[in-house]
Amino acid sequence: MSQDIVADALNQIMNAKRVEKKEIHIKRSSKFLVSLLESMKKKGYIDYSVAEGEKGVNVKIIKLNECKAIKPRRFTGFDDIEKYLRRYLPSRKFGHLLISTNKGLIDQHEAIENKIGGALIAYIY
16 A cells, blocks of 8 residues: 555556456545545446445445546646646547646546646546
8 A cells, every 4th residue: 555545546446347346445535535536426437435433435336447546646737638638538528537726626627617727636437
């Protein structure tokens, strides 16, 4: 385990998907990870619930091809987002690039629409 909770959680989700598990328990969590999972839930990729008695998050994989953290974190303006869409996503209209901004965690559509940049966190499709 490394110090990056988000990257570890996304790796655990992808490893579970590769061995065809539908549910996984992530032991380490943070508010930022929960907001990332909430964003993935809104887009229909996963469903999650925060475990009450114990620490951690239970994740149920619904429809997910790939999710990975972007390492090292790259900071970008809204005008450079297209460059990273070509780099990380298989198609511009397929998948989401999650960006941490001062307005919270948003995807590339909202960032371009609101003309704000931030740190690239992860991509999902």
